[in-house]
Amino acid sequence: MRQRLAELEADRERALRHVSHELKTPLTALKEGVSLLREEVPGPLEEAQREVVDILQHNVRGLQEQIESLLTLNAAAFEARRLQLAPVKPRKLLAGVVQRRELHSQARQLKVVVEASEQAVTLDAEKMAVVLDNLLSNAIDFSPDNGEIRLVVTRADGLCRFECIDQGPGIAEEDRQRIFDPFVQGQRVAPAPRQGSGVGLSIVRELVRAMGGRVYLVPQESGAHFCVEIPDEQ
Template identity: 55%
Template sequence: MPTLTKPTFRQLLLLAFVLAAALLSATSLRALSILEQTAVQSRSLSDAAVRQTEAVERLNERTQLFERSLRQFLVLDDASFLLRARQSHQDATEAVQWLAANAGGDAALATSLRDWTRLGETVGAALGRDLLRDRGLQATVFEQIVRLRSLNEQIAQESRHELERRNDALLDELDRERRNIAVMVAVAIGAAALIALALAGWLARPLAQIEAAIHRLGEGRLEAPIAVRRGPADLRRLGVQLDWLRLRLAELDADKARFVSHVSHELKTPLASLREGVALLEDEVPGVLNTGQREVVDILANNVAALQRQIEDLLRYHAMHFSARALVRVPIDLQALIASVIEAQRLQWQALALTVGVEGGAPAFDGDADKLGAVIGNLLSNAIRFSPRGGAIRFVLARTDGATMLDCIDQGPGVADADAARIFQPFVQGERQPGGARRGSGLGLSIVSEYLAAHGGRIVLLPSAKGAHFRIELPDESTETT
């Protein structure tokens, strides 16, 4: 056997799984990384928004407190109010500095913060005892405070705009990453599909070869060698093993054929001598026979004829058993086939004054006409043999989903319950035999079962109040399993 160095089916399957898992894992890890980064950015933006909002609110509060403390100082001439005003001014200035350092990305906001810083320095420089005596300076300071309040509103509005801009930027980034993840997932799925298609393409041809080889083996066509030339190493080894099985089956078939041929020859030769001897006795060649001798000769003649029939039935069953596996499928009109079989056995059923008919209908069926004809012929001859004089035999055709049904119904004694489970086995004869008729070989129904099994069908015995009711089920070729 040549060394097979190609990868095995297991190795290919494992490789495909690893590649697909690696692609999907990489995509998943990338998606998790992006989601983590987005979550971090979102938390950072949320914290910054909270701190920036707090700074803007603190700026407004300190500005209001500064103005109120300054007015109280001018009215009450209390230095503590001036100290409080200076502290409020310092807190407001620090809030502006924090906003300039942490939220100055927007140009308009940065400009407003610089304006506030310059104006705040001017106001801070004017805070002193001279402010009590200089009315003009007081008017100037409060005008500047009004401007500071206006700048506060402007800073608050521009701060909101800055937060909205940063939030929109984050959403845009998230949407861009979402599209990237979608592309990565699509690429991963496409790559996995390509890997699956490549593996399927690599395996399709050898699997089809193996399936065809098994089908040929099942039909008994053993002449063509089996070889799987492409594909994984283990499937090629399977092809080698199937070819070994083909050779072994061919040897067994040859051995069986030789055995049957030898047995038939060994049995027929002495049987022919017995028949010739009995014929000589019947013709009274050795001498005139008395009544007792004539009875003995009749017994011998009947048993020799029965033995010859048994041998011929056995040989015929052997030939049918092997021919059942080889089918020649053609479209068959089952109604016409049943009618031709009924016509071929007209003399037998007319001799018993039987009525034989076909009911129902079904579309054409793809099957082996000779073998299905033998099936119907066996059922009909069996029904004729067991039917009472003047009885009726019915064939009923019907169609169901995916199968064709054929019922054969007679008015004979039927099948005993004890025989129902084994009636389709070779050489089994039921206990209810017609009186005065020659007993059969018990092979007819087993041959029917063999031929139907080759078509993927079956025959069953259905319960019946009177007579025997056999049903044949023939599946469509597309639904058969080989």
């Protein structure tokens, strides 16, 4: 039964990769065609025609992002099955993630506070870095200018908890049950324009599950509070 399920999952992944790549070819042609129209290569555009071309260009970009996100999510699901566990110091791990997002946070005048010890925990550092990067990027996008984001690591009851807490608008109650589903953007809007099509939290869930843990949203009145729990193998 387990082997059959693995075969079905492999078939699903192959089909998704095939469909995604097959879609990219005509999409590239469509993108190039719209670009030629936008540059008026076939001839001058009237104002109404230019508006239609702008709409086409916007939708083509959106479709391209969705296809690329599907491929990214599929790759994450594949990589999740290949763990490389090693002792890692949480503070050092978080410091690296914060540094990579430094320009992103500075552009919004955000303060990122790290609360973690130097005591090592056994995990897949590369995958956990991807998890934390997605959570931090999300927090930066939704935080108000001059706000604060807290990254906290605690250990208790045989678990290591990584928490990301921001001061943004939080997650609407009707979105909380599906916030980790692919392409769910949520109803509350980020204060600044943001990129992405809504697979970041799905990737987080895939990778956390692969490490034998869970990720969940902590209910609170304002701001988003995500908690990742993984087994603490000391």
